[in-house]
Structure formats: structure tokens, C-alpha cells
Amino acid sequence: MRKLMIMVIVAAMSVMMATVAFADAKKKVKVGFVYISPVADAGYSYAQDQGRLAIDKLPYVESSFVESVAEGTDSERVVLNFARKGYDVIFGTSFGYMDPMVKVSKKFPNVAFMHCSGFKTTPNMTNYFGRMYQARYLTGMVAGMMSKSNIIGYVAAFPIPEVIRGINAFTLGARAVNPKATVRVVWTKTWYDPALEKDAAISLLDMGADVITQHQDSPGPQEAAQERGKYSIGYNSDMARLAPKSHLTAAVWNWAPLFTNVVEQVRDGVWQGNESLWWGMDQGVVDIAPFGSMVPQNVQDKVNAAKAEIVAGNNAIFVGPLKNQAGKVIIPAGQTLDDPKLLGMSWFVEGVVGNTE
Structure with missing residues (x-):
């Protein structure tokens, strides 16, 4: 009997030691990030x-x-290198990383793969993004009220739903306060090329734009606007320090709440690979930067009131009736675009000058 008790105690101690060892091994959640551009450039990767x-x-x-x-x-x-080194979570932060991450995720089923802005998934790879169109709408309001020429320039990367959706939301915001406003789009077909982005902004300024905004990773468009004495609206982070004389505000990211949620779930063993995350202004993932000193108080008040409506869930932005560029009603009165249609958006709203190619 005594021998049996000793064996039970030894077995129990072995189990406890194994549990402690496992806990120690998992005390740190190893998280890897893959960025498309330099982190020091105040743009997308910086955010x-x-x-x-x-x-x-x-x-x-x-x-x-x-x-x-x-x-x-x-x-x-x-x-693949992150996965081989035993990282628990890997964040791929650019749309074009999607297919490579799908491929690698199938080889490492015990690793959590988080892909930004895409749509493909596997049992251990899902997508994350933020409802940046909410912040875009608000910055569009600022542009619409600050523009005197009624021509607003938009330097855009690639004609994918993410970018098209942002352009549309920005335009809706601008025309909500200035029905005469138009948004001219120039595609660069690159995420990060400061010189090309700046040249694209200059071409828009040459067309008469007096406010420049962007869906690009560098502050090149902001610099172009300041050099010409025009206004600018940044993206990704607060770019005021880079163009203080022109910077009205910016549509900005705050990824900390979402990243914290993911690593906590991985640590607790409850992370679900089939649950895509698309958080909005109410969860703090997207916002607008502080207003520049040149933005009048009445403009600030109007935008802040609209922001409160969005946070409260009282402004879905893409609510009918909405027309496309040709003047055809795409969203009938009383209807709101659901998430699948927002995620697959491939058409421009009325007021956008440019094509989706």
C-alpha cells in the first residue's frame, strides 16, 4: 500500500512538473510582424x-x-522563417502577402496567422482590418469644407476594394457638406514609393486641387501640398509634423486594441482561425488625428458631431440612395450595404473623377 502511494505521488509530481514546464514554455507569446515598407516613415508600417x-x-x-x-x-x-523559429502568431500586414501566408499556414497548423485586409482563410489563418472608411468619411468632410476650388486630389495605391471603399467614403463625406466637391483619383500602382506618390500629388495640384489626400504609405503627397501652399489630409498616422503648414487632419490607425485581443486569445488557447476581425471607430482601431490650427472651430464641431454619430452606430455611411459615377442608383433609399458588399466594393460613387482600373 505504501509503495502504491509513493508511485501515485511520484506520478502526480511528474504531471505537475510537466504542466509547469509547459506553462514556462508558453509564458512568452512570440509574435512576428512582416511589413511592406520602412517603419520609420510615419506611414502604414509605422502605424x-x-x-x-x-x-x-x-x-x-x-x-x-x-x-x-x-x-x-x-x-x-x-x-516561413518566423514559423520555423517557433513564433506563435505571425501578422502579415499587406494585401499581397495573402497567398504566401495561405501556403505557409498549411505547413504549420499550430501557428496563428493573421493577414491584414485580405479575404482568404485556412483553419489557422484569418484576416484582420479596421473600418477605415469611417475615418475617411470624416476627413472627407474636412476636405469638403476647406476646399475653395471644389477639386480634391486623392493619390491612391491599387484599385482593390479596400482602397475603392475608402475613396467612396471620403467622397461621400466631402459631398455631404459640399455638394459641388469632386474627388480626382490618380493611381500609382504601388504601396510605397515616396517620389512617385509626390509626383502624383503634384499632377493633381496642377489640375486645380487645393486639398490632397492619399491611400499611400509615405508622406510624399503631404510634402507636395505644403510646397504648393495647399492643404493636405494624411493617412495611417498623424503627419502634422511632416507638413505642419498644410496638414488639416489624418485618418489614422490604432492597432493596439486588436493586437492585444489576438495575443490574449492565443495565450489563453481560445484563438479561432475562422473568426475574421473588422473593428471600427467604436473599438478604437480607427480615428482621425487632431485638427490643424487652420481648421475653423465650426468645421471641427461639425466633424466631431458626425464622429459621435458613427461611434454610436447611428451613421453607417453607405446608406441609400447612393449613385455611381454614371448617376445610376446603386443603393436604393433605405438600404445599407452589408459587410460582404463593402468588402467587395468595385465601383465609384457619384463625385469621383477617375476609373477603377
Whole structure:
């Protein structure tokens, strides 16, 4: 009997030791980030990295990143390297990382793969994004009220739903306060090329635009606007320090709440690979930057009132009747675009000058 008790105690101690060892092994959640552009440029990757720095302060997180990773085979190599090194969560922050991440995720079923802005999933890979169109609408209001020429320039990267949706929301905001406003779009077909982005902004300024905004990763368009004595609206982060004389506000990201949610779920063993995250202004993932000193108080008040409506869920933005560029009603009165249609948006609203190609 005594021998049996000793065996039971030893067995119990072995189980406890194994549990403690496992707990120690998982004390740190290793999180890897893959960025499309440099983190120091105040743009898209900078905003993502601010979220990484926020979770890196958590006692159970150990993070790392690789910047300026091209979409395609190069990104597959970087993602694969993180997985092989035993990272628990890998964030791929650019749309073009989607297919490479799908491929790698199938080889590492115990790793959580988070892809930004895409639509493909696997059992252990899902998507995350923010409802940036809400902030775009508000910055569009600012542009519409500040423009004197009624021509607003938009430097855009690629004609994918994410970018088209933002252009449309911005235009709806501008025309809600200034029905004469038009938004001219120039495509650069690149996420990050400061010189090309600046040249695109200059071409819009030459067309008579007196406010420039963008869906690009660098502050090049902001610099062009300031050099011409015109206004600018930034993207990704507050770009006021880079163009203080022209910067009205910016549509900004705050990834910390979403990243924290993901790593907590992974740590607790409850992360679900089939649950895409698309958080909005009410959850703090998107916002607008502080207004520049040149923005009148009445403009600020009107935009802040609209922001409160969005946060409260009383302004879905894409609510009918809405027309496309040809003047055809696409969203009938009383109808609201649901998420699948928002995520697949491929047409421009009335007021946009440009094509979706």
C-alpha cells in the first residue's frame, strides 16, 4: 500500500512538473510582424509597428519584425522563417502577402496567422482590418469644407476594394457638406514609393486641387501640398509634423486594441482561425488625428458631431440612395450595404473623377 502511494505521488509530481514546464514554455507569446515598407516613415508600417510596440510592453509578449518586405516570394520566405523559429502568431500586414501566408499556414497548423485586409482563410489563418472608411468619411468632410476650388486630389495605391471603399467614403463625406466637391483619383500602382506618390500629388495640384489626400504609405503627397501652399489630409498616422503648414487632419490607425485581443486569445488557447476581425471607430482601431490650427472651430464641431454619430452606430455611411459615377442608383433609399458588399466594393460613387482600373 505504501509503495502504491509513493508511485501515485511520484506520478502526480511528474504531471505537475510537466504542466509547469509547459506553462514556462508558453509564458512568452512570440509574435512576428512582416511589413511592406520602412517603419520609420510615419506611414502604414509605422502605424502597424506602433501597435506592435504596444503589445511588446505586455509581460507575456516577445515580438519581432521584418520591414520593407516585397509582396510575393520574398514575403513567403520571411513568413516561413518566423514559423520555423517557433513564433506563435505571425501578422502579415499587406494585401499581397495573402497567398504566401495561405501556403505557409498549411505547413504549420499550430501557428496563428493573421493577414491584414485580405479575404482568404485556412483553419489557422484569418484576416484582420479596421473600418477605415469611417475615418475617411470624416476627413472627407474636412476636405469638403476647406476646399475653395471644389477639386480634391486623392493619390491612391491599387484599385482593390479596400482602397475603392475608402475613396467612396471620403467622397461621400466631402459631398455631404459640399455638394459641388469632386474627388480626382490618380493611381500609382504601388504601396510605397515616396517620389512617385509626390509626383502624383503634384499632377493633381496642377489640375486645380487645393486639398490632397492619399491611400499611400509615405508622406510624399503631404510634402507636395505644403510646397504648393495647399492643404493636405494624411493617412495611417498623424503627419502634422511632416507638413505642419498644410496638414488639416489624418485618418489614422490604432492597432493596439486588436493586437492585444489576438495575443490574449492565443495565450489563453481560445484563438479561432475562422473568426475574421473588422473593428471600427467604436473599438478604437480607427480615428482621425487632431485638427490643424487652420481648421475653423465650426468645421471641427461639425466633424466631431458626425464622429459621435458613427461611434454610436447611428451613421453607417453607405446608406441609400447612393449613385455611381454614371448617376445610376446603386443603393436604393433605405438600404445599407452589408459587410460582404463593402468588402467587395468595385465601383465609384457619384463625385469621383477617375476609373477603377
